[in-house]
Amino acid sequence: MQNPTPLVINWHLTEACNYRCRYCYAAWNESVCSRELVHAPERSAALLAELYQFFRPGNSTNPLNSQMAWKSVRLNLAGGEPLLHAGKLPAIVSQARDFGFEVSLISNGSYLDADLLDQLAPQLSWLGISIDSACPSTNRNIGRIDRRGRFVDLDRLVMNLRRTRRGNSGLRLKLNTVVNRLNHREDLCPLIQSFAPDKWKVLRMLPVVNQDLVINDQQFSAFLTRHSALARILCAEDNQDMRESYLMIDPHGRFFQNSPLIAGQGYTYSRPILRVGARAAFDEMAFDPKRFRTRYISFKGRAGA
8 A cells, every 4th residue: 555645635616716717627517506515505514524424534435445545635625716705715614624624725816815814824734826927918818817907916925925824834835837828938936936835836738628828748848947946846747647636526516527538628527426425426437546646756745735
């Protein structure tokens, strides 16, 4: 049996976002229950209970138990932009922790002011921020701008995160960058260093919903080479690395995976977890434990997200 790794479950709370990134994969087919679970506190709590019961460490009925080992389960809250539901997040985080989950959060950073960071940071093990460019025109062309024409204030975000981390020594910071046709020539070293993250995940734009902004092998490789000075914290994921290597749940409470058939054709889905149970729904999806473990083996000494 391999060394234990944390088991990470990514729950995409909502499809809603204040940005319109052109490469975004947060677009899901409607379920028979078209309302997102984040709007139904009782159903959200029921989903958390079902997930932890099935994925809890040592559950011999979980089919992954014979293929990998884990001593903890982390719930990673993503979107869309989960902080559009900032009023609901404290209850979800508290419930998840009560069930036994560690909790992390991925955000575009636009709503992370000092007050919200003070409220959330003590409850999180990881905080992830999506950062694609230091250039306003590039962010505008990618779609990282809201309907009022506002960008995230990177300098203020850096300042707020530094203050928050000084008061929450257990909080680890991860940056996510999607390398695409608009930013693949950029040197992000100064910007990344200003955030001083514990981890920088560099993902090649994945053509799940569309093929806009796709880059080729050479362009992705050149981006990684340009940032080799950050190799200690950099964790690169190409398209094949991402396929079937994440445990993902959509806003309607279904497991999903990017379709292996034709790029740009969206996702395959399980039946709703609350209708059939986590085991039956999980059995309907493809998941590759080896690829999942590789993400952690390649980043030794840190629990990745």
